[in-house]
Amino acid sequence: MPKVIKTRTEFEGHVFEEYVVVEGEGLSAWDAQTPLRYIGRQIPRTDGPERVTGKAVYTFDVQLPGMLYGKILRSPHPHARIKSINTQRAERLPGVRAVLSFKNAPKLSFRQGQTFLFDEIVRYVGDEVACVIADEEEIAEDALELIEVEYERLPFVLDPEEALRPEAPNVQPSGNLLNGKPDIYERGDLDRGFSQADLIVERTFRTQCALHNCLETHGSVALWEGDALTVWDSTQHIFGVRAGLAQLLGLPLHKVRVIKRYMGGGFGSKNGLGKYTVIAALGAKATGRPVKIMLDRHEENLAAGNRPSTIQHLKVGARRDGTLTALELKAIVNAGAFCTWPPSVGGPARQLYLCPNVKTEQYTVFTNTGPLSAFRAPGYVEGTFALESLMDELAHELKIDPLELRLKNYAEIDQTTGRPYSTKGLREAYERGAKLFGWKALTSNPSPVAHLRERGGAVGERATKLRGVGMASQIWSGNGMPPAYAIVKINPDGTATVVTGTQDIGTGTKTVLAQIAAEELGFPIEKISVEIGDTQLGLYAPLSAGSMTVASVGPAVRLAAHEARQQLLDVAAQVLEVPRESLAICDGLLSSPALKEAVAIKDVLEKLENFMIIGRGAREPNPEDVAVNTFGAQFAEVTVDTETGEVKVERIVAVHDSGRVINPLTLSSQIEGGIIQGLGYALFEQRVVDRNTGVVVNDNLENYKLPTALDIPEIVFEMVDRPDHRANNLGAKGVGEPPIIPTAAAIANAVANALGIRIYELPLTREKILKALKRV
Amino acid sequence: MATKAVRPKKRKIAVRGPGKTPIKLIVNGETHELLVEPRRTLLDALRKDLGLTGTKRACDEGTCGACTVLLDGKPIYACMALALECEGRSIETVEGLARNGKLHPIQAAFIEEDALQCGFCTPGQIMSVKALLDENPNPTLEDVKRAVSGNLCRCGAYPKIFKAALRAAELLRSGS
Ligand code: FES
Numbered sequence A: 001m002p003k004v005i006k007t008r009t010e011f012e013g014h015v016f017e018e019y020v021v022v023e024g025e026g027l028s029a030w031d032a033q034t035p036l037r038y039i040g041r042q043i044p045r046t047d048g049p050e051r052v053t054g055k056a057v058y059t060f061d062v063q064l065p066g067m068l069y070g071k072i073l074r075s076p077h078p079h080a081r082i083k084s085i086n087t088q089r090a091e092r093l094p095g096v097r098a099v100l101s102f103k104n105a106p107k108l109s110f111r112q113g114q115t116f117l118f119d120e121i122v123r124y125v126g127d128e129v130a131c132v133i134a135d136e137e138e139i140a141e142d143a144l145e146l147i148e149v150e151y152e153r154l155p156f157v158l159d160p161e162e163a164l165r166p167e168a169p170n171v172q173p174s175g176n177l178l179n180g181k182p183d184i185y186e187r188g189d190l191d192r193g194f195s196q197a198d199l200i201v202e203r204t205f206r207t208q209c210a211l212h213n214c215l216e217t218h219g220s221v222a223l224w225e226g227d228a229l230t231v232w233d234s235t236q237h238i239f240g241v242r243a244g245l246a247q248l249l250g251l252p253l254h255k256v257r258v259i260k261r262y263m264g265g266g267f268g269s270k271n272g273l274g275k276y277t278v279i280a281a282l283g284a285k286a287t288g289r290p291v292k293i294m295l296d297r298h299e300e301n302l303a304a305g306n307r308p309s310t311i312q313h314l315k316v317g318a319r320r321d322g323t324l325t326a327l328e329l330k331a332i333v334n335a336g337a338f339c340t341w342p343p344s345v346g347g348p349a350r351q352l353y354l355c356p357n358v359k360t361e362q363y364t365v366f367t368n369t370g371p372l373s374a375f376r377a378p379g380y381v382e383g384t385f386a387l388e389s390l391m392d393e394l395a396h397e398l399k400i401d402p403l404e405l406r407l408k409n410y411a412e413i414d415q416t417t418g419r420p421y422s423t424k425g426l427r428e429a430y431e432r433g434a435k436l437f438g439w440k441a442l443t444s445n446p447s448p449v450a451h452l453r454e455r456g457g458a459v460g461e462r463a464t465k466l467r468g469v470g471m472a473s474q475i476w477s478g479n480g481m482p483p484a485y486a487i488v489k490i491n492p493d494g495t496a497t498v499v500t501g502t503q504d505i506g507t508g509t510k511t512v513l514a515q516i517a518a519e520e521l522g523f524p525i526e527k528i529s530v531e532i533g534d535t536q537l538g539l540y541a542p543l544s545a546g547s548m549t550v551a552s553v554g555p556a557v558r559l560a561a562h563e564a565r566q567q568l569l570d571v572a573a574q575v576l577e578v579p580r581e582s583l584a585i586c587d588g589l590l591s592s593p594a595l596k597e598a599v600a601i602k603d604v605l606e607k608l609e610n611f612m613i614i615g616r617g618a619r620e621p622n623p624e625d626v627a628v629n630t631f632g633a634q635f636a637e638v639t640v641d642t643e644t645g646e647v648k649v650e651r652i653v654a655v656h657d658s659g660r661v662i663n664p665l666t667l668s669s670q671i672e673g674g675i676i677q678g679l680g681y682a683l684f685e686q687r688v689v690d691r692n693t694g695v696v697v698n699d700n701l702e703n704y705k706l707p708t709a710l711d712i713p714e715i716v717f718e719m720v721d722r723p724d725h726r727a728n729n730l731g732a733k734g735v736g737e738p739p740i741i742p743t744a745a746a747i748a749n750a751v752a753n754a755l756g757i758r759i760y761e762l763p764l765t766r767e768k769i770l771k772a773l774k775r776v
Numbered sequence B: 001m002a003t004k005a006v007r008p009k010k011r012k013i014a015v016r017g018p019g020k021t022p023i024k025l026i027v028n029g030e031t032h033e034l035l036v037e038p039r040r041t042l043l044d045a046l047r048k049d050l051g052l053t054g055t056k057r058a059c060d061e062g063t064c065g066a067c068t069v070l071l072d073g074k075p076i077y078a079c080m081a082l083a084l085e086c087e088g089r090s091i092e093t094v095e096g097l098a099r100n101g102k103l104h105p106i107q108a109a110f111i112e113e114d115a116l117q118c119g120f121c122t123p124g125q126i127m128s129v130k131a132l133l134d135e136n137p138n139p140t141l142e143d144v145k146r147a148v149s150g151n152l153c154r155c156g157a158y159p160k161i162f163k164a165a166l167r168a169a170e171l172l173r174s175g176s
């Protein structure tokens, strides 16, 4: 009988309790003695051939008969009231099929009431005003220019600190501070902690607003068949989009289907329902034809989310020997115009180091800029930059090796809950990373900068290249959570199909799920197919975010495969007339000492006509007595050109602990990808908003600088690779976000080491470097 | 920081339009007759008129490389060329690489080295590598980096793209 229990889950720094229904028996993670055929092996992506041949159909590639295109008119003002809107000229353009705006579209509340689908108030440059549906994209674009809108401009505020002042214009009617108050966490006694300190270091750090720039932009295709709606969406959460659409459009869940087969990146920005999806559905309804809306690159950079900028006042107290006594963070986050899920900037300060007295205070502030969204380890990337920079300063002041200072304050338990960690391989990550990097040798000289300075030419000439090293650490959740469901079907021909409602956002989910099923079933992996990315498959799985897909869905798949295998053994024992316990399955063959030779599964099942085995699995609850987290350490070596201010990252060494590694090949891609995004964030990525107009001046790939092939350092990494038996029945935890968390901090520490001067603000542009060197 | 904008050389073309005009495109060795507005880009003609959606669009303004195809053997950004300009010239897209169901060695190498994550930049990366290897069968790592420096990959598959290109070069040289 299903049991309802309460479980604790952590998602992107937010902890909450939820009810889950559990059924059936649990399985324990494979132990070291179990021989594994697929788990832990380098298996190339099972959907690689579709992706390299151009056959994979992304949402952007969906073309339906009679399909129309939608283009969205966006606000040119950071804050305005729409006085009037005249769409007649646009409607008359040949090929235009509909124009939607607040005048004719239903008033649908969005983002928990902070905006409407088409709002009469626009709150940032890029806010949705109207949408043209036309035969061709070009026609829709032409028509946008024919829409006449009269705006009443309203006072606006772009800077979060200004927005907090009483005289600032209100971005949201309820005020500019999310929830009307800061989000505060406290443990111990902060004043006492600081009074016990021999040294207090206090600094203000600033991080920039970064744009996701997924190569596939946000977008959807909507199709109505009678009163049933099907939507193809480039999303990280098909079930979330289904729920949102059903609720907004007043449809029952069984009338809404959401499909996402392949997607060109999400990084957190595609976690929820977007306005374009609802507009496409309304447009399709209005015209009776399928409608596709894909944002263009500029819209993507205005309206599809960002990693918000932060201002972090951080204060740390320590004893002479390096023991932390108090840690205080006051963070201001620029949410933009809307926010329902603030990033947790204080997470690292609360969790990373042993410290009895901690306070974090976060002000999430509305401004008239594009709204934030989750971006790969939201909050933790920003918070880690500040915390790990300050730890380095502290080490410098105390004349302690930065790595030693971190080891000195190593936390064995999760101090926010008092629970021990299920496993924590950070110490090992530090040690292995330091060894791989050569940390000791590179930092042994009392003056590392001088030691590492490269002479620009002959002795005595001024050096033009400075070399530096730095490191940083990482904590993140990645524990996964229920609910997640899967079934495994064994077909009469001895193949098997895994069905679950998760989605592969580019991480290799399909491949990993096939490995898990093949392992548990004893089938060759070529005989396994994986069906995901469609709500019609009926099996809920959570959003692909928070580094939780494998740890949430993988265990359900294993349980389903396990149940299917049990059924197969039951059936085979009867058909083959051998004792059930004598049967083994390996490589898709049934063997038993009671049989002369191994029998193909197909030969058994085909005797039963179209009989089908269906095993079900549901993700177990998380353990109650331990904290399940992921950890890692990265080391960076940089050279800084003192003439041009250019920072070149020469080398990154990373060692991470995310429990068991299921596929070292696809995992390594995620690690490298995270580091490279972290490098871009450290050195050049930054949204620039014009102070006078609120316009994003670099909403394109020409001026918003992403890392290219020429910016890539040597990347060396290892995994601790120890199964976490308490985490789930795989012993695996997430790895999508951990690698981006410490990269910028490690690079910033290396740059500070090279320059002998610290820059407290990201990105570390040439201009800032030259300023620090007093060259401009 | 994209450095290498690959744009087709401007050629003199006869004035056509307004309205749709017939053109002939030779794509992957096959000739197609289609009716397009003069302003239609090669990219949209491939994707919308010919249904060849392997070539991607991520910016439509010559800054990402997702739309890279080969025009007379040279890599170009298909979003920066008008379909009209490409009339009668040889166009090669990612769909043309595999032959008789067998992957091209570059494609095989991309899979083996896991040189892709979301895969959205992949067709463009593969075409840039193809152009390089057609011209230089024995490239260095630096050659590879330069060849794909106009192809952005937000997932950061670069290290493996480099490996895949070098492996593909090896495969091609050994004749497999
Ligand atoms: S789509 Fe052509 S370069 Fe970006």
Ligand code: FES
Pocket (backbone or CB within 6 Å): A215, A264, A265, A506, B115, B116, B117, B118, B119, B120, B121, B122, B152, B153, B154, B155, B156, B157
């Ligand atoms: S693989 Fe995702 S953009 Fe390159």
